[in-house]
Amino acid sequence: MSMKIRxxxxxxxxxxxxxxxxxxxxxxxGPAELSIDSNAKGKAVKIFKHHEHQKRMKCVDCHxxxxxxxTPRSCVTxxxxxxxxxxxxxxxxxxKAYHGVCLKCHKTHKDKPALRKCKTCHGK
Ligand code: HEC
Ligand code: HEC
Ligand code: HEC
Ligand code: HEC
Numbered sequence: 001m002s003m004k005i006r007x008x009x010x011x012x013x014x015x016x017x018x019x020x021x022x023x024x025x026x027x028x029x030g031p032a033e034l035s036i037d038s039n040a041k042g043k044a045v046k047i048f049k050h051h052e053h054q055k056r057m058k059c060v061d062c063h064x065x066x067x068x069x070x071t072p073r074s075c076v077t078x079x080x081x082x083x084x085x086x087x088x089x090x091x092x093x094x095x096k097a098y099h100g101v102c103l104k105c106h107k108t109h110k111d112k113p114a115l116r117k118c119k120t121c122h123g124k
Contacts (some may be wrong), residue, residue: 028071029054038076038094043122062101 032051037044053062063072079094080086091097106115114120 039082045121046123
């Protein structure tokens with residue numbers, strides 16, 4: 001094998017090693033801020049700072065049902081009803097799902113009692 005071909009093979013091997021890493025990093029982080037309003041009525045959360053929260057925890061801490069390396073899906077695709085368990089996906093209602101993630105963590109911050117108040121998330 002000539003030096004030139006060996007060199008080219010080396011470059012190719014490096015590219016093949018880096019490619020999966022580049023693809024893994026391409027998971028869509030979603031919007032910086034979003035409003036959470038699963039059923040367009042009842043109590044919603046007008047401003048949720050999505051990217052601020054991403055700094056504090058891993059994606060799967062909220063997007064639990066996500067395959068490794070895949071872009072997370074909206075919670076309401078599985079948690080379809082407010083209270084009832086979905087017969088299709090087996091997921092409990094979205095109130096339980098959201099309070100189970102959001103409120104559960106907020107309650108652990110004893111130094112910031114405002115975090116557990118309804119109005120912090122749901123407004124006045
Ligand atoms: C840490 C944030 C947070 C706090 C604090 C919180 N909630 Fe929620 N709650 C949510 C989220 C997120 C949803 C899902 C809203 C949606 O998708 O429409 C929700 C949903 C609900 C729903 C059902 C939504 C509907 O459409 O009817 C009710 C009722 C509710 N919350 C009441 C309360 C009450 C009462 C309190 C205070 C005791 C409270 N929540 C505190 C985040 C919070
Ligand atoms: C504190 C909880 C939390 C964390 C952490 C979090 N997300 Fe989210 N994400 C949400 C909520 C809530 C929504 C809105 C879901 C809905 O509308 O049903 C959302 C929506 C999204 C969406 C849009 C989904 C759609 O189809 O509308 C993407 C993409 C996304 N997140 C990616 C990520 C990635 C990537 C990370 C990690 C870097 C991450 N999220 C971390 C809570 C979180
Ligand atoms: C692909 C479907 C799917 C998606 C998307 C999904 N979930 Fe779930 N979730 C489920 C299923 C099924 C269960 C019940 C079985 C289990 O515990 O794994 C569940 C259970 C939960 C529970 C435990 C509730 C309890 O019984 O106390 C919480 C909390 C939760 N989900 C929050 C969320 C949040 C928040 C999101 C969006 C950021 C989300 N889930 C997205 C399918 C999903
Ligand atoms: C693992 C812990 C954790 C989880 C899970 C979490 N939060 Fe928070 N959240 C925090 C902390 C800590 C702060 C306070 C940040 C500060 O004061 O700098 C906060 C702040 C907030 C605030 C007020 C200030 C702001 O930055 O907008 C809202 C509203 C909020 N969170 C909503 C939510 C919602 C809705 C969810 C679920 C989708 C959620 N949080 C999930 C830890 C969490």
